[in-house]
Structures are given as structure tokens and as C-alpha cells.
Amino acid sequence: MKKIIIPITVVLLAVTACEKKTSPVDESNATITLRNSGTNFVTDNITVNPKDSIFFDYTVTSSTDMRFVSIQKNPANQTAFVVRDTMTAATKNSYSVVKRLRADSINGSYIYHFVAHTANGVYIGHKAITVTVKADYTFWSYRFLKVPDSAAKINKCYFATSNGNSYSYSDGASISNLIDFGYFYDTTMVTVNSTLQPKGHTIYTLPNTITPFAHYDISTWTKNATLLKSTSTTVASITSAGAIRTACVPALNSGTVTRFSQTDRGTQANINLLLTGQNFVFKTVTGKYGVMGVSFTNNEGSNSSINIDVKIEK
Known part of the structure; x- marks a missing residue:
């Protein structure tokens, strides 16, 4: 039987002749x-x-x-x-x-x-x-506050919502007008659920009637009377300045406090959480509304600290 050999070039031509061009699916016309x-x-x-x-x-x-x-x-x-x-x-x-x-x-x-x-x-x-x-609020995330120290007085225990900075007592005299609240561990004992407890981790504002840490003389400081109140609104849920005002304005019309400690949480189970998970709405003396959340509490005596997140309207 005689073999018939077809040149490969002919095959390629045949395939090319049958090829059909199609437009890309996403081609813009x-x-x-x-x-x-x-x-x-x-x-x-x-x-x-x-x-x-x-x-x-x-x-x-x-x-x-x-x-x-x-x-x-x-x-x-x-x-x-x-x-x-x-x-x-x-x-x-x-x-x-x-x-x-x-x-x-x-x-x-x-x-x-x-x-x-x-x-x-x-x-x-x-x-x-x-x-x-653009965001119409400022977000200060992962900010730490430490309990006051009585010797060197360098622990960052005060916070300014206007710039997101924390300050020590040594810093404080020259910038006290910026400070919106402070943090300390209150050793005052109170009875909660039939148990004697220290008031513990405490966030407070600085009106004239409060000197929470006897080693610090703040008599000559500016004491901004920030309005403060516990809330169920979380920092994560805030997505705009409008949401901040919605959470803050009606809440701060009444029932505001100048300090809040872990024993104010109300039940033994909550007290054991220290301040972790606690949220606050606040209003500064400059009229700015904000929401603050405590994301972590480090309960280590003189090294105790809290980690906070803050969102405040611009």
C-alpha cells in the first residue's frame, strides 16, 4: 500500500482558515x-x-x-x-x-x-x-494608660482626646488644659455583692473636687470637667460623627459621672472583668463628643494599665 504524506503546512493552513475571531466578553463598546x-x-x-x-x-x-x-x-x-x-x-x-x-x-x-x-x-x-x-471623626486606637507612680512620676496616666496623646504627672502642669480624663487604681474598699472589694481600675475626669491620687498635687492645673457616662455603644460600631452624636447627645443629658471604677459595673461577674469591655460616651469642655472603649486591662499592681480606643468628632 502506498503511503500518502500530507505536508504539515497544509494542515496548519486548514486550521487557520477555520479559526473564528470573537470579541472579549468584557470588551467595552x-x-x-x-x-x-x-x-x-x-x-x-x-x-x-x-x-x-x-x-x-x-x-x-x-x-x-x-x-x-x-x-x-x-x-x-x-x-x-x-x-x-x-x-x-x-x-x-x-x-x-x-x-x-x-x-x-x-x-x-x-x-x-x-x-x-x-x-x-x-x-x-x-x-x-x-x-x-473622608472620616469626619478622629480614631485613636491602641492607646495605653498606666497607673500613676509616686516616685519618678513618669507613668502616662492622663489622656488628651484632641491629639491622642497620654501624659504623665511630670508632663501635666504645662499641658493640663489638654487633659480630658485620667486613670488610676483606687484602693478604697467598698462592699459589692456582700464582698469587700477595692474600687479598682478607675477612669475619672479632673474637676476641682477630685484628687484621686494623693501623691500628685494638681491644685494649680486646669481641670477640664469632661462629661462621662457608661454606654452599651461600642467604638467598633461607630462609623461617622453623626453616629457619635446619636450615641452621645441623649445619653449625656442626664446621669453623667466624673469617675467610673470596676466596682461600678454592678455584679461580681462584671467586676472580675475589671474594665475590659467597658464603653463610655463623653463630651469635652470644647464641646466635642466621643466614644471610648477599654479593650484590655492589665491587672499587675503598680504596673497595671488599660488599653483604650477612642473615636471623637472632628
């Missing part, structure tokens, strides 16, 4: 143009304040007939949209519109998609911009 038509109109990535006005003046053009033109925010799928317009015969290939929206109240980055679809929901094309919302 629409052009989106954003225009700067005045104040608050956005044309590119931008950083704004919470709830700022953000206006979009844009035109979408497409050789493929459009049925829907939408604005999507952080889209998880093609059906999630902030606004959606339906095209007519006159606008199916070119559509211009102005949309007036408001930025989120919660800080973070938000991606806005301007996207076109066919009548069957098939993607035609899009343009994306990022709107970053």
Missing part, C-alpha cells in the same frame, strides 16, 4: 464622557466629606443599541444600581443626563460605575471612578 459643569460636578477620582453633594453630567454613546444606562455603586452584580434610565428610540445610541447624588455618611472608598446594557441585559460598556469619603 460604549463611550462614557463626564463633564465638569460647575461646583460639585465630578469627572474623575475624588475625595469628599461625608454627605457632600456629588453631581454627574455625562453622555453615553454606543454603536450597539442601548436599552438601560445606570449608575452602580460598588456593584456586586450587573443588576445592582443607584439610578437606572430606560432608553428610547431617540437615545438608544447616544444619551446625556445630569444626576445629583450625595456621598455616603460612612468613610471609605466607593466605586461608581456608569454602565450601559442592551434590552436583554447584555453588558455593552462602562466607566468607573472612585469617590473616597
Whole structure:
């Protein structure tokens, strides 16, 4: 039998001749143009304040007939949209519109998609911009306060919410106007649930009537009478200055305290938690509202300390 040999070049030509070109699935067949038509109109990535006005003046053009033109925010799928317009015969290939929206109240980055679809929901094309919302509060995280020391007087036992710094007694005289509250371990014994207990880990403010640590003379200091109250609101739940005010304003209208110790938690079980997990709302003498949480209590006598997180409105 005679063998027939087909040159490989012929085979390659045959395969090439049968190859069919297809467009990429995500190929954009629409052009989106954003225009700067005045104040608050956005044309590119931008950083704004919470709830700022953000206006979009844009035109979408497409050789493929459009049925829907939408604005999507952080889209998880093609059906999630902030606004959606339906095209007519006159606008199916070119559509211009102005949309007036408001930025989120919660800080973070938000991606806005301007996207076109066919009548069957098939993607035609899009343009994306990022709107970053600035925080309208300050977050002081992982701040430590130590119990006062009577010898060197260098333990950082005072805190300023305006700058997130902690201060010692040695620092205090020159910056006492900044101090919003202090921390110490109160050895005063009280009866709680039929058990004699020291008042223990204590957060306090500095009005004239309180000198919680006898070794420190603060008679000449500025004593900011910060309003303080225990709360169930956690620092982690706060996402805006508005949320801070919602938590603080009604709560601080009554029942405020100038000090709070571990025995004030009310039950033996809670006392054993020291101050860990305790949260406070507060108002400074400058009128700023904030939320503070104790995330850790180190119960080691003269080395005792607490770790706090604070969110305060700007």
C-alpha cells in the first residue's frame, strides 16, 4: 500500500482558515464622557466629606443599541444600581443626563460605575471612578494608660482626646488644659455583692473636687470637667460623627459621672472583668463628643494599665 504524506503546512493552513475571531466578553463598546459643569460636578477620582453633594453630567454613546444606562455603586452584580434610565428610540445610541447624588455618611472608598446594557441585559460598556469619603471623626486606637507612680512620676496616666496623646504627672502642669480624663487604681474598699472589694481600675475626669491620687498635687492645673457616662455603644460600631452624636447627645443629658471604677459595673461577674469591655460616651469642655472603649486591662499592681480606643468628632 502506498503511503500518502500530507505536508504539515497544509494542515496548519486548514486550521487557520477555520479559526473564528470573537470579541472579549468584557470588551467595552460604549463611550462614557463626564463633564465638569460647575461646583460639585465630578469627572474623575475624588475625595469628599461625608454627605457632600456629588453631581454627574455625562453622555453615553454606543454603536450597539442601548436599552438601560445606570449608575452602580460598588456593584456586586450587573443588576445592582443607584439610578437606572430606560432608553428610547431617540437615545438608544447616544444619551446625556445630569444626576445629583450625595456621598455616603460612612468613610471609605466607593466605586461608581456608569454602565450601559442592551434590552436583554447584555453588558455593552462602562466607566468607573472612585469617590473616597473622608472620616469626619478622629480614631485613636491602641492607646495605653498606666497607673500613676509616686516616685519618678513618669507613668502616662492622663489622656488628651484632641491629639491622642497620654501624659504623665511630670508632663501635666504645662499641658493640663489638654487633659480630658485620667486613670488610676483606687484602693478604697467598698462592699459589692456582700464582698469587700477595692474600687479598682478607675477612669475619672479632673474637676476641682477630685484628687484621686494623693501623691500628685494638681491644685494649680486646669481641670477640664469632661462629661462621662457608661454606654452599651461600642467604638467598633461607630462609623461617622453623626453616629457619635446619636450615641452621645441623649445619653449625656442626664446621669453623667466624673469617675467610673470596676466596682461600678454592678455584679461580681462584671467586676472580675475589671474594665475590659467597658464603653463610655463623653463630651469635652470644647464641646466635642466621643466614644471610648477599654479593650484590655492589665491587672499587675503598680504596673497595671488599660488599653483604650477612642473615636471623637472632628
